[in-house]
Amino acid sequence: MLDLISILATIAMFALTILYVRGCDRLKGTRP
Amino acid sequence: MSLNGWLQIAVFIAAVLLLARPMGLYLARVFERRRTFLDPILTPCEHLLYKLTRVDPAHEMRWSEYAVAMLLFSAATMLLTYAIERLQHILPLNPQHLPGVEPILALNTAISFTTNTNWQSYTPETTMSYLTQMLGLATHNFWSAAVGIALAIAFIRGISRRETNLLGNFWVDITRAILWVLLPICLVYSVALVSQGVIQNFRPYDTAALLEPQHITGADGKITTVTTQTIAQGPVASQEAVKMLGTNGGGFFNANSAHPFENPTPLSNFLEMLSIFLIPAGLAIALGQMTGSPRHGWAVLAAMVILWFAGVLTCYWAESQPNPLLHGVDQHVSLTQSGGNMEGKEVRFGIANSALFATVTTDASCGAVNSMHDSFMPLGGLVPMANILLGEIVFGGVGAGLYGMLVFVILSVFIAGLMVGRTPEYLGKKIEAFDIQMAMLYLLIFPLIILGFSAATVLMPSLGLSSLANHGPHGLSEILYAYTSATGNNGSAFAGLNANTRWYNGSLAVAMFFGRFLMIVPMLAIAGNLARKKIVPASAGTFPVTTPLFTMLLTGVILIVGALTFFPVLSLGPVLEHLLLRAGHTF
Numbered sequence: 001m002l003d004l005i006s007i008l009a010t011i012a013m014f015a016l017t018i019l020y021v022r023g024c025d026r027l028k029g030t031r032p
Numbered sequence: 033m034s035l036n037g038w039l040q041i042a043v044f045i046a047a048v049l050l051l052a053r054p055m056g057l058y059l060a061r062v063f064e065r066r067r068t069f070l071d072p073i074l075t076p077c078e079h080l081l082y083k084l085t086r087v088d089p090a091h092e093m094r095w096s097e098y099a100v101a102m103l104l105f106s107a108a109t110m111l112l113t114y115a116i117e118r119l120q121h122i123l124p125l126n127p128q129h130l131p132g133v134e135p136i137l138a139l140n141t142a143i144s145f146t147t148n149t150n151w152q153s154y155t156p157e158t159t160m161s162y163l164t165q166m167l168g169l170a171t172h173n174f175w176s177a178a179v180g181i182a183l184a185i186a187f188i189r190g191i192s193r194r195e196t197n198l199l200g201n202f203w204v205d206i207t208r209a210i211l212w213v214l215l216p217i218c219l220v221y222s223v224a225l226v227s228q229g230v231i232q233n234f235r236p237y238d239t240a241a242l243l244e245p246q247h248i249t250g251a252d253g254k255i256t257t258v259t260t261q262t263i264a265q266g267p268v269a270s271q272e273a274v275k276m277l278g279t280n281g282g283g284f285f286n287a288n289s290a291h292p293f294e295n296p297t298p299l300s301n302f303l304e305m306l307s308i309f310l311i312p313a314g315l316a317i318a319l320g321q322m323t324g325s326p327r328h329g330w331a332v333l334a335a336m337v338i339l340w341f342a343g344v345l346t347c348y349w350a351e352s353q354p355n356p357l358l359h360g361v362d363q364h365v366s367l368t369q370s371g372g373n374m375e376g377k378e379v380r381f382g383i384a385n386s387a388l389f390a391t392v393t394t395d396a397s398c399g400a401v402n403s404m405h406d407s408f409m410p411l412g413g414l415v416p417m418a419n420i421l422l423g424e425i426v427f428g429g430v431g432a433g434l435y436g437m438l439v440f441v442i443l444s445v446f447i448a449g450l451m452v453g454r455t456p457e458y459l460g461k462k463i464e465a466f467d468i469q470m471a472m473l474y475l476l477i478f479p480l481i482i483l484g485f486s487a488a489t490v491l492m493p494s495l496g497l498s499s500l501a502n503h504g505p506h507g508l509s510e511i512l513y514a515y516t517s518a519t520g521n522n523g524s525a526f527a528g529l530n531a532n533t534r535w536y537n538g539s540l541a542v543a544m545f546f547g548r549f550l551m552i553v554p555m556l557a558i559a560g561n562l563a564r565k566k567i568v569p570a571s572a573g574t575f576p577v578t579t580p581l582f583t584m585l586l587t588g589v590i591l592i593v594g595a596l597t598f599f600p601v602l603s604l605g606p607v608l609e610h611l612l613l614r615a616g617h618t619f
Binding site: 002005006007009010014018020024 | 103
């Protein structure tokens with residue numbers, strides 16, 4: 001059970017960080 | 033303090049500065065894909081790797097694609113390490129028959145090594161098998177260091193390129209960082225360490241009979257007689273080399289570089305310190321080379337050296353002072369004793385090399401230790417903590433130090449622009465609102481994680497305070513140091529704190545993860561934005577970034593930001609402990 005939680009927590013943290021990348025990318029300034 | 037000690041410190045920084053230029057020129061050649069002497073051997077390997085992994089080396093990435101590639105790579109390697117740790121009991125190279133690592137500890141360790149932190153909540157020689165040390169942990173020492181170098185190079189490209197949105201190819205950059213930089217140096221370096229007595233074997237642990245049996249009284253009052261000592265073995269030299277060169281810091285043994293099998297001689301100690309600063313110093317020079325402004329690279333390196341010197345001066349001075357509570361004891365330097373505070377220090381290194389090592393390992397985000405920081409005098413212990421709190425930019429971790437420093441450079445240029453009332457420029461690029469927004473995001477995430485977790489821990493006696501060995505201001509320092517070290521991806525510990533609990537393993541894992549990745553994203557966003565811009569010709573109003581004035585402004589901005597952010601909590605920790613020690617109180 002703890003293994004499942006650990007793996008899901010890792011995936012969730014990376015997914016959140018990718019969303020954070022998308023969020024920063026949507027801000028004015030980095031689009032060509 | 034002694035002349036001998038200062039001479040050794042002077043030789044160390046002279047060696048760093050001598051090696052910085054050749055290292056920087058080599059790094060610039062590697063990442064600009066110019067010819068190097070290793071090409072005949074490594075180019076075929078590189079092409080084979082791209083073919084096997086179906087990577088197109090000609091494909092260049094936008095900043096967001098670069099960031100996502102880095103995140104996916106980190107996620108895959110983190111989960112691999114987690115699996116190896118959990119399954120080590122059924123995998124080979126486990127002569128001690130160690131069980132699988134407990135899940136939360138395995139997650140903490142996987143995050144720790146993926147983020148280049150190498151925080152260790154466990155005792156390696158009784159927890160990790162040889163396979164886990166090599167395949168799960170040492171590989172991360174290469175990968176996480178290569179990721180840091182790749183990110184710094186991407187940032188430099190953002191500064192040097194114009195009117196493009198491309199920063200390079202992440203897969204190409206980490207491949208070249210590993211093949212051209214880390215592997216060749218580690219190969220030679222690990223053999224040099226073996227020559228000094230660092231061990232390299234796969235033997236089961238040795239057992240030695242004690243000359244004088246020890247009687248130990250257990251918690252239940254039962255007396256046990258110990259007649260033997262277990263001496264841990266393992267493939268240490270190969271891991272030690274990249275542990276220092278990659279500013280990783282995770283020891284093969286619990287005692288880290290204080291262990292005679294990891295760091296046996298003064299020469300191995302010198303090489304280990306030198307290798308921590310080698311790539312970060314080289315990257316500063318590579319910055320100057322790749323942006324066409326070599327003097328700018330030296331100006332940035334000069335700021336690093338000034339901050340390093342302030343740290344080592346304070347730490348060496350504090351550790352050389354006699355302990356005011358030891359009345360009637362001669363604590364001065366003489367031919368027969370080191371003088372000052374030798375608690376927690378190795379006699380073979382002495383005070384100068386312990387203070388220097390502590391400063392170097394926390395200036396860079398290495399975290400290896402050759403003495404116990406928890407045993408330093410309060411102001412001596414303040415130095416390693418303050419070094420990390422400045423943002424790990426004084427040389428810093430491989431790559432991470434340079435890109436952190438460049439965020440401060442952008443802030444300094446912005447402040448200089450405000451002072452003269454002109455739009456700030458950095459090497460011909462106008463610094464605009466988006467760049468400063470991202471720079472502030474980068475700078476604010478760091479204290480938010482450290483102070484947030486430290487405050488939460490202090491407020492939870494059953495979870496946070498029950499693990500402390502000391503109370504009062506020293507206890508606060510132990511908690512603060514743990515979250516500072518984790519968020520700064522340093523990995524050294526103040527000890528005195530049992531961090532192998534669910535709260536600390538979980539919260540420190542989160543601090544390490546967000547301290548690494550949430551700071552990388554705004555940094556890459558700045559790089560992507562800078563690459564888009566046109567070059568503006570320098571004018572009379574342009575603030576030059578190649579002069580001593582720039583170096584002083586940069587140093588001042590770093591110190592002011594760090595001091596304003598963390599002075600209140602430092603005053604409640606080591607500063608208060610120092611004052612109370614003078615009044616006769618210890619904790």
